[in-house]
Amino acid sequence: MTSGAPVRGNDSKQARRAAFGALAGSAIEWYDFFIYGTAAALVLGDLFFPGDNEAVKIASSLATFAIGFLLRPIGAILFGYIGDRVSRNTSLMITLVMMGGSTMAIGLLPTYHTIGIAAPIILLILRCIQGLSVGGEWGGAVLVASESAPLHRKVLAASMSQAGAPLGTIMSTLVFLPLSNSDVLYTWGWRVPFLLSAVLVFVGYIIRNKLEENPEFVQAKKRAAKTKRKAPLVEVLRHFPVTSLLVFLASFAVSGVYFRSTFALAWATNTLHIDKQLFLNALLFGAVIQLILTPTAALIADRIGVAKAHIAWTAIYLVVAPFPLMGFIATQDPMMIVIGILLSYLGHSLYYATLSGYLSTLFPPEVRFTGISFGYQMAGSLISSSMPLIAVRLVGADGHNILPVQLLYSALIAISLLAAILGPKSAQREASKYAEVQKKESEAAVV
Template identity: 40%
Template sequence: MKTSSSAVHPSLKLDRRVTTSSVIGTVIEWYEFYVYGTMAALVLGQLFFPSGDPIVESLSAFAAFAVGFLARPIGAAFFGHFGDRIGRKKMLVYSLVGMGAATFAIGILPTYATIGVAAPILLVLCRLIQGFSIGGEWGGAMLMSVEHAPEGRKNFAGSLVQVGSPAGLVLATIVVALVNMMPEDAFLSWGWRLPFLISAVLVIVGLFIRLKTHESPEFEKVRDEGERVKVPLLKTFTSAPLQVLTGIGLTLAPFVFFYFLTTFLLTFGVNVLQFDSQLLLWSVALAAGLEIITMPLAGLIADKYGRDRIFIIGAISLLLIAFPVIFLLVTNPGNPLILILVMIGAMTIVHPLTYALLSTMFSDLFPTNIRYTGVSLAFQFGGVVGGFTPLILTAFLTSDASSVLIAGYIAFLSLLTVLAGISTAVIGAKRRRGEIAEEVVLEGSVR
């Protein structure tokens, strides 16, 4: 797949139904995902892992949060295999149903006070189902949007899918913030369940839209020409292992920054930096709300000036701000202006330069007939690192050098993303010159 760096042609229109389906579907998926992350920081540790120590409870809740990420590569392999074999659309329907069912189940789970140790076990099981389902969501939604888009509009189409993440976060944060305003007794007894239960309505809306879309034309071309691969997972690891590793590297900086700002900071900010929980929630909502605007702008800029160039600039920027961000927060505890400055600067302005372009960066790494598998595996393995970020950073709080460790961890992963961005640019250039085959047609192909 070629990625154009030329100016956008106004006459090149996106398939509105497909793009809308992809965006709304990912908004719902990420809403369900972020509701758990936010509630883990606020209340799930107390309800499901009671110990009397807020840090220990947070560690336990974040451990359950991280466990869900372990299932994501398994889901990526499953959905990727069948997405490359039978089509993108069907697997997107199944992923949405699985994620919605698990999220709704969390909303009706009895707590530790009611059924004891069975409560955290059931919670972890729901997280595993969530992780498995989301393992196939992003890759399929991204491919449906990008593979339908014309050349010169692919970065913009991909960035619209990425809007699902901040939009889902805004929705989740607003809902959680509203229920968090309830009297404490009501919130702890039943109010915390509402954000999870609301997901059922969202899933019904998402399914209605998603079922009306049509299959990716690039997949249909591969299917019609008999170039589907029998075992896409095996072919991905045997023919494109470097691309998988490179794809993982692409996700590290955008993931670690996002989870630092939206999940870990809710614990770090309240317990260490003396920020009010409501201030933290609304600042996250503000920054993510603005990112809904800046994400597509990053895609438009990439279509005009070159995707690889913009991505690498974004990754370098994340590397450079790692230590200043931590320094500002630690030296200005409880300062709302500093918090908003950090949120908007890091999340709204810099973060989209990488995250918005992951769709086409990943697409350029893999040929069409193993693309669903390749992009899903790379994205979800990277997600494992991102998912463990709150747990790792919370563990750093036990050290006297916690600020340096936190900043150093973020900076190191950002450096890896810079290197991965450069590697992707090289791989894409080779494919465009014909040095890498556009399709993997080997002895295991379906003819």
Template identity: 40%
Template sequence: MTHPQPLHRTGRQPARAAAAAFVGTTIEWYDFYIYAAASALIFGKLFFPSHEPFFSTLASFGTFAVGFFARPFGGLVFGHLGDRIGRKRALVATLLIMGLGTVGIGFLPTYASAGVLAPVLLVVMRVVQGIAIGGEWGGAVLMAGEHAPGQRRTFLASFAQLGSPAGLILSLLAFRAVTAMDKTAFLDWGWRLPFLASAVLLIVGLLVRLGVNESPEFEAVRRERRTATLPIAEVVRNAWGTVLLCLGANVIGVAGAWFVNAFMLNYTTQTLGLDRTLILDCLFIVAFIQFFTQLASGWLGQRIGPVRFLKAAAALAMLSPYPMFLLVSTGRPAAIVAGIAIAVMCMSSSYAVMAGFMTNAFPVRVRYSAISLSYQLCAALAGGLTPLIGTLLVHQYPGQWWPLALFYSTLAAISLLCISALAMKQSAASLTAGAAMAE
């Protein structure tokens, strides 16, 4: 098989592409995380009022899951566009769509003023968010990774993943500020401010993203007229097994993030009765730990090899929920931070290195579609359902945290098995290719 020769990677473009991926995904994840915080803290009361808090929370997390179910559609649409007309154009479109959807939520009426129309409009805006983030991730990873020299791909591709903790930090700052308001003001209009602030971030993101050249690897494919006519059809026909393994490999990085940042926020405030501001402060500290853990993981994964690193991270993630729940249940701030940080460090280490690992699993001509399909299907299944399953387990086993810990360990075990199988598959393919060249 012949590989396209990439165009020359000009001086600052690899670093600029990594920075643009970081800024763009930070904004996109900020938008997604403020919805997660709002769904855990306030949307149940505003859009799904009920005499039973369990049903309000379940309905709120249901709209949260809707965004995840829309993500595969966004991945398919923008994956196709990214493989056909370029990564850069697709990414500009996803940023615009996400910004419009998020700002739109800030203007929505609540159930008290609009009745059933309010939750319907909320679901529509959530679908818009899901479509945008579904197309964002794959393109951001590829713009960072495909600009990078081969020996630095794992590290520079991880910059797209850094947008997740950075967006979380911004979202927690925003909600920490508005939850400090008078309770009546927060319920009336304060909750809208984090969503409306996305308009400013949108302008910044567009300016940064427009300053980066198109991916040199995609340009090489386009120059040789080798772009795929129907990329997703080619992926399903030739690489469906690899897609499923990549889906499974991503489970702990995707589901773990929403377990900690959406479900645990609700669990600690409603089930354990801890103060909302206290938990937001603890998650804020942990978000910084996650940011620097991911930065170090990208570098370390490059040094020791992504496969070895990912296996170790997934194995440790299987053990992490037990100390997390033991420490969080004490209610002491330092213990809460330590417990959640243990789980987050293991989960985010896998998330950081997975981006570069996945880009090498598929050919350039269908890569955007393939990694988007893998990741976004995982997001829909593992990410969208995780807070719902956690809420149901709490309701089914009141006062017991061990079912939640077993659930988390199972997620990590799925990733460990799929990472191992994917590594074996890639090794076998390399050996076959080497034998063919020798002949």
């Protein structure tokens, strides 16, 4: 539930800084994850999981991609506590350093041929650190931006965190493009994208170090201090059980990005032998389109209402993405491949642009960080993380059994659409009950 009154201190300079900080941090997050996903699809199987079976190598490298998701909910709980009870900004600074540090460490990691089994073990540990930090990054970035924004621009501000996804894609793809067909890719070239993360982390740190706590959070923190509050996760699950479930379900469709940029990339280049450069070029073009569509879709949502817009965008996503993506790639025709990828970007861009703004309206500020982060990251951990591996199994060894993958992709979006429809009424009902409980506890504390 967003505040119904303008937030004191909503000056434009602080709001712009908060939005830019969200964009920068989110771009670093997605850059880190996209370079790992791309490397997992292209080279990490050979470097860290050598063997004769190509399918096993790909599955092993994608498994390390998936394992980073497992700690995301724990990160959401840990940094949600810090963000709801201590400081939104402190939480974001910690996640930034953890995320960037683990990424740079991967770039310095010796391969299996140098240190043996220790290499994949250390790789898994670093992926877990990445997952833990990302669990707290997204929710914090969304709220620092949206809570600092004026009422008529809250969805746009929240979408700056979402715009970090295409920006991270563009940066990671531009780094990988000159290396994808290069002889140095398997020697030192694959390390370059990971090491360049140091520059992005430095820039992000400078921006975030200047951020101030937004007034809406400060007011909520003062209200919470007047009563004996339990841990944010306990309050969320106790007072918002249905809404929390719907946040979880509404985030299923995020997995579409992993169908496209992880599974489809590995399937197309390794199984169908489609040119890597063609696929990476299409991903780059799609990311540029998403970068344009994200603020556009958010501005429309600010005008017509975020719930109405988000439901419409999710319905469009269901129509234009799952079947064209896989079907057009399977033709192996370059033009059809590009069209399929771009349609996937179109649908996902609209849905993802308003997801953060939509979810932010479902919880009061006292538990908003934990409320949106936990369900979102649980979906990432349980659903998104497993989709590339499940899709590899479903498509079969010859890569031609695409219908089960298309149906799975469609089902996840349909579930998110239903959750988006049910969310506002559930949130309103549970927020009203929560407000009554807080009022009674405040009155009891005064007595």
